[in-house]
Amino acid sequence: MLRKNYIMAPGPTPVPIDILLAGAKETIHHRTPQFLEIIEKTLEEAKYLFQTSNRVYVFVSSGTGAMEAAVTNLVNPGEKAIVVVSGKFGERWKEICQAFGIDVVEIALEWGEAVTPEQIEKAMKENPDAKVIFTTHSETSTGTVMDLKAIAELTRNTDRVLVTDEVSGLLAEPLKMDEWGVDVVVSGSQKGIMMPPGLGFITLSKKAWALVEQNKCPKYYYDLRYYDKNYPDNPWTPAVNMIYMLNQSVKMLKEEGIENIWNRHRVLGEATRAAVKALGLELFSKRPGNVCTAVTVPAGVDGKKITKIMRDKYGVTIAGGQEHLANKIFRIAHLGYVSLFDSITAISALEFTLHELGYPVKFGEGVKAAMEIFHREGVAG
Template sequence: MKNYVLTPGPVPVPEFVMLEMAKPIIHHRTAEFEEIFFKATQGLKKVFMTQEEVLILASSGTGAMDAAVCNTLSKGDEVIVVNGGKFGERWGKICKAYGVISHELKVEWGQAVKTDDINEMLDKNKNVKAILIQASETSTGVEHPIKEIAEITKNRDDLILIVDGITAVGAFPVEFDNWGIDILIGGSQKAFMLPPGLSFISLSKKAWKFYEDSDLPKFYLDLNQAYKNSLKKTSPWTPAVNLVMGLNAVLEHFDKLGLENLFRRHSIMSEATIKGFESIGLENFAPGCSSTALSVIKSPEGIDAGEIIKGLKNKYGMIVAGGQDQAKGKIFRITHMGYVDKGDMISVIAGVESILNELKYDFTPGLGVSTATRILDSL
């Protein structure tokens, strides 16, 4: 049986990327690797839509989240954390670990934050220095309105917008410079279709001013070290050499494909998956605000999502993600990022239909597949 990894990270890695990473190791303090590293940072700027440096860290995405906090804030600073899922919650935990005071803006799971609520919280808390949010909250499948929130922060010198774009950058447009984002983070095992192990982070000029005032402890994740070295085409510590080689293969592929076409792929797969499942009565968990990086689908009334997830794995070797906390047993999550294509989407919908049939769910078998296929035909 084949092994299909259809989770919203890690995602399947294309063969041409695996082959690039299988090349012999190069020493990192050589002109040869410096060119590779430089090329990667230049390519990342296009995906981040910025003229600023994009720093490459040898860490998972959480490392860059940690860096965003400890490089810009100080003990006792106040921030707003938008918490509409597990990753929003993580911002709060990181702040707590550093003694940063977070005002939590709770958002119902499956809904996007309202800018009015952010404005209201800012009015009540005049000392807030940063807003921390996800562009795509992977635990619920919600896309938050980053462009609108940046409208609030971009003209204020005393307030920065810190965006976890780990399942957004490379999946759909997040325009760092145009929108006026201050910190944006990406992760290798998501739309960059690499194995886990790299995170990417960019800072605006305003965020670098915050760096000057920040008193939180930092060493490995000191972004000024990374920045100074990045200008010299290298990194302060030993980089994840072969992952960076793989990253260049991915970025070259993105260049050939064109970012618009890359984003279009994700949105067509998302529309097909959501409409396919809706046609057989399964609801989208994030209606009206779905991130195109993944689809989050509710299991039907009376059927535990765990049964669907287990069935897919045992019968078809397909791994999809479940829900956590309050969404446990209620949802399943499918990636549109990475080396997945329309055949994978059709297969997983067919797989779910087959499991639902076994579980005696009442629907028209084949309708989900045919609905999705019609939409996927435009890919």
């Protein structure tokens, strides 16, 4: 039987054809006035995605490259940094810091838990010499979102610099960088921005730039002073055709509108969570967000087979658990270029798969629950 493929994993996410076609344009030289005009306009418009008036710098990298840039431009070797570790990507902050000789003050949480403002405040009081706090707005490995706005309230009128990983959270979760007082935001192209992997982004407040100017951590490619001096030009060779795609992506996202984008992800997240519960499954996260829904694998079912059957038989790619959660959870994304029908397709594929693996499923219960959310929200019907 004919099979269509659906990406319902939290990155890379589906890419609209108009964005792909934008990348198929002729590659022009990156030091010409013609390209500089394109990248200048694109980066200016990209500020909208972060809800900031600060410059947005772009790297030829994944989101991890932007994370490394944040670490190496803000903290010196031997200095303290507070790092929230509640999943795989909080661990990444920790590992990058340790790789550059930074003294990590770890706020360690169980995977699936979200850090609280009280925990951040306690770490700040106990470590007055730790000027930078590294957080993860959306912990993709567990489907958990933290209260970034409340945490920013603790740091905005202090000399502390709040950094957040928005690689998956950007556009799926509300973010008002300037209004909330978030100092540094990093992200990547292959999630909510609806592009292929290949670009990393960072934007910084004036308070954060004061640390950049004084920083002595060894670096070269990711030295933000080079990027700022050459802005909007890139100090190194930029990904010309990816900038074309970014230009098209920003146009499409601005046309939809940031509030509408946030709301779309909220509705998709609520519908997926309702579907999972209707099937008798348990959510893994204690504070689930709108990037992906992490689901506990039911007893007696092989979690690896869930992802394999959905992908290889039904054409729906979801994600399994990482590290110690392998085979214990699976994650269904609702991120980026995803509609209600994509989510319904993923839920129906999950129903088929669970039935095949011997889990008691009443066909249509999950789909029905999702559709009721879509109807309630005025999305359909």
